[in-house]
Each structure stands twice: as structure tokens, then as C-alpha cells.
Amino acid sequence: MAGQRKGGKNRAASLSPSERKSIGSLGAQARWAKADPSRVSLSRAVCGSLESPLCIGEIQIPCYVLEDEIRVLTATGMSDGLGLARGGSMIAGMNRLELFVSRDRINPFISKELYERIRSPIVFLTPTGAKAYGYDAQILVDLCEAVLAARQAGVLQQQQMGIAQRCEILTRGLARLGIIGLVDEATGYQYIRARNALEKILDEWLTKELQPWRKQFPDQYYKRIFELNEWDYDPESLSRPGVIGIWTNDIIYDRLGPGLREQLHEYAGRNASGRLKHQLHRYLTSRHGIPELQNHLSAVMALLNAATHWNQFKEMLQRALPKPETTLSMAFDDLEQIKPKSKK
Template sequence: MHHLEAANTPVSSQADVRLDVSALPRISHHGTVRFGTLEAAAVVLHDGRRGFLAKQFAQVLGYIEKTQGRRFDRFLADFAPKYMIGKVKAGCPVLNPGHGRAHFIEAEAVMEAVGNVLRAAIAGKTHKQQARQVSACVEINLALGMVGLVALIDEATGYQYHRAPDALQDLISKLIRQHASDWQRQFEPDYYSALAKVTGTAFTSGAHGRPPIWGAITRKWVYEVCFPNEVLEEMRGRQDVGEKLHQWLTDGGVATLTKQKEAVRLLAVSSANYKDFEARCSVTFERPGQIGMIYQDAA
């Protein structure tokens, strides 16, 4: 698994020379996003798409200049296959005013690849040559979820000050359904097992009798990190008796929730105790609290 031969052409393909530069999507905002110790050149296109300059992001993943084009294409073909459907290479050409052409990789490709890399690593299906990519994906995963990624890019590029006045309503329409969906399990037993471990509470597979602290953790570190307060208030306003908040989420909202839930689960599993868990969450998700401490029993 994940040793596929890439059918993609290199990012630097000479075929791009024939493109009409004036017709290319244009970068309107740019800045630097930091994932822990890593930095990536983030951009927003004039049509509102967020992402990264492919060349620099390949370097974030540890690919060196001479070989990065083909190896980065192969990496995305292996780990972001949904994003790569119908695409012949990793990054689409865009116009970077004042700097000529560049290649752009969308945020959704990054999130798909990060999730698949971590799943493969946990299953022992990556090889030692991919150690740098696995390490980078761990840092990225701990730094953000999809909505967090969009917000991080907006902050880094200054785009947050240029969004249309109806941006909030647009976001609500993308995240919240018009009607609640039928109930489906969103929080699996392994999530609650991790919370039980880090809080020192008992775990049972039944739906009833869950300690209140689990709900508090889920509200604080999953929902409130994933979604702006205005979105949460809108969901709560629509919520009827017996309904769960996630029943009001669109497919995109559920995908965001799932990524954040997995990030919280991984932190819970790796934390020494509840104080350590809270400190790690505060640092990772940039919430106020104790930061940077390594507790004595973490050793």
C-alpha cells in the first residue's frame, strides 16, 4: 500500500509553457502559515480558493529541490487520490502578480493527504524513506482541522479583512443543513475510550451514563475549535429535543468535525494525564491555558 507508481507528470512540465497566462487564476493574497516548527507559503486565489504554493509545500514535506516535482506528484497520487481524480499533476498553474507563474495546491488536498499518511503510519504501512513526510503530517495534523486551516490562511494572508459581508451566511450555508439528518454515530468507541483513559473515568460501550467531562471536552476541543461561535449558535437554535448537533452538519461540516475529533483522540491517547491533555490542546489549538509544560509523569 502507498507504493504506487505515479502516472502524474512533474510539476515543472514544459507543457505549461503553452498556457495563456492571462487566463490563469490569480493569487490575490499571500502569507506564511506555521505548523509548529514548519512554515509554508499560503495563498488565496481571486476566486476565494485557499491553499499553498506547491513547490514550497513539497519542501515542507521534506522533498529536496532536484527531485521534488515527481516525488510530490507521487505522494499526492498515493495519499490524496480523491483530490487527484482527473488531475494530471499535483499543482495547477496560477498567476502570482510580480513573480510570474506558480503552482497551487488546494487546502483540501493537504488535509486528505495528512489524514491518509497518519492512518497508514498507524497501520505500519509506511516505509522508512517516508519518515520525514510522516513527521511533517503529524505536525500539520496537530495544528489544524479544515475550518482551522481556512482561518489560518485567512489570518496569514490578510484575506479575513477582505471577505464579502455575507461571508458568514455563506459559511453557515456550507456547514449547516436546512433540516436535521437521521442520526448516525459520529463519535466512535475509540474516541470515548481515549477520553476515559486521559480523564481516569470508566468506559462502557453503551450510549448512556457517559461522564459529563466527556461532553465538556467534546464541546471545548472539538465543536468550539471546529466552528465559529456564530455557526454553533445557529445550530443550537435549530436543534430540537433529542437531536444531536452533528445531525445539522452538512457533509463538509461532518468532514471537519471528523478531522478535529481524530486530532483530539490522538492527543488524548498520547497525553500522560488530564492536565497534560489540556495543556497540549491549549498549545495545539491556540486556546488560553497552561502552555508548553511537560509533566513529570509524562516521562
């Protein structure tokens, strides 16, 4: 053992300060993030700062967007946002979130996948070059749901009820599929995303060859638009007000990516009466375009189902899924509502 210690000291003495710093950094990364020690590079955040946190009510959580487009919330910010106590009884090698989800009253409501993700924070560099630890933003939603399920089951201790109350505040302020938009708003990444997106979208999402028709829009999409506008809805009828097509351009295609709708309209062409010859989604590729459309539709459906009236939906849509290169203060297009006649 003495020989090993002596060898280690001799090796350390032979290293330059930068080499010792690099080795120390890798060691800390492996301990904190359970990462592979051979990983020598860290993802860098392209947007975000401590001065531009994600704000939900009075809760503020620093957030960043990484170069691979992962939206992260800082580990400390999430712990503080949930109201987890600092210091106190800690276990060596565990961060506060990991310790919290390992508790007997919470752990049964935490999935194995969520537990492993909490045990392995993302190690990244902020735009200023500082090393930081964080989590995929979606984890916050999953964790809040688990805590609220534990509260519903009546198993939380009294000191944990405050954490559950914060989870309720966070859950009310977040839509599961809207958190990406909120993080992008806080970091300013929506503008970078818009500038870089068009070329990639045109290459990967679109095809000039007309694809076979397959139903992409669920009936519930149209049903909720009718309900939020207090229109009579007939599930057997395919007749819809013309304004719904205009709204769909705004709700769906304008928000999928910059310039996407214009290119789709060019591919689809128009007949003598000025109507599109084909549905726009028939020019989306099955590998990239259709999955992106379905992901966006899922987010829109969550907002449609959460809204209680049309104006509320418009506000939620612009906040959670803003159009590229617009600000959140720019509301959903103020289009004239053409109401069908009510049934007598």
C-alpha cells in the same frame, strides 16, 4: 518551414507588447502546469506571503490560501523542505518534485493520483500579483508517507535517507487533517474565513425542520475522552458526565463555524429543566451540514487518538482546529473536569 518561421515572426511583430506577454504567460503555464492553454485566468491567493511561512521544526515552507479556499504550499518551498537537491541532473520539462517521484526507488510507493498531481502544479497569483506554482497542502502529507514507506521497505539509497529523515520530521509536525488549520494560522486566513462563514453556514448547513435521528458521534469519541481523563469507561452505559456536553459544544460546534452553536441551540429549544429538547446535529442538512460535521469529527478523532493526555489534546485541538476569531494562544476553554466515580 521557412515560410512558417517567417509567418510566425510577422505575427509576433504585429502584436502589442501586452499581447506578446499574455501569449508567453499562457505558454509557460501550459508547459509548467500541464494546464489547458485556453485557460486565461489564474486563481489569486487571498492570504499568505513569503514572510509568513508554514513552520514545522526548523523547516519553513511558504504557503497561501487561494480564493477558492485551496491551501497551497509553494513548489520550491516543498522541494526545499524535503531537502531535494537543486540543479544537478534534471530532465527538461520536469520540476524537482516530479523528477524525485519518478525515480525507481520511490515511484513504486507513489499512487497514480499523487504522481499526476505532482506533475501538475497549481499556477496562481500571490496577493502581490506575482505568478507562483504550488501544490494542495495535503500532497505534502501523502508524499512524506510514501517516502517513509520506501524507507521501511529498505529500498532507499544512502543519499535519500536525509530526505526520509525530513519526511519524518514533517510527519511528526503535521496531523493529516490538521494541516488546513496550520496553513490558515500561518496565512491569517482563519480570520477572513470566520467573517465570511456565518451567512453561508446558516443558508447551507442548517434547517429549522427537525431531521430523523441518526447516530453521528462514534463510540470511540466518548471512549477517548474518558481515557484521556483517566475515567472508567463502560461501553454498555449511556450515562456520561454533564461536562462532556459542554466540551462537545467547544470541541465540535463552536469550531465548525462562527455563530453555529448559538443558532442550533435556538432551533433545538430547551425544556422546563433547561436541557436541550433535541440533539443539535438533527438540525444539520444532509447535503452540507452533516458532511461538514463528519469531516470535523474525523479531524477531532485523529487528535484524540494521537494525544496521550487531556491537556495535550486541548493544545493540539486549539492549534489544528482553532475557534473562529480566536488566536492560537487562546487555549481550549478551561472547564472544570467533573470526574465520575471510579469503579471499585
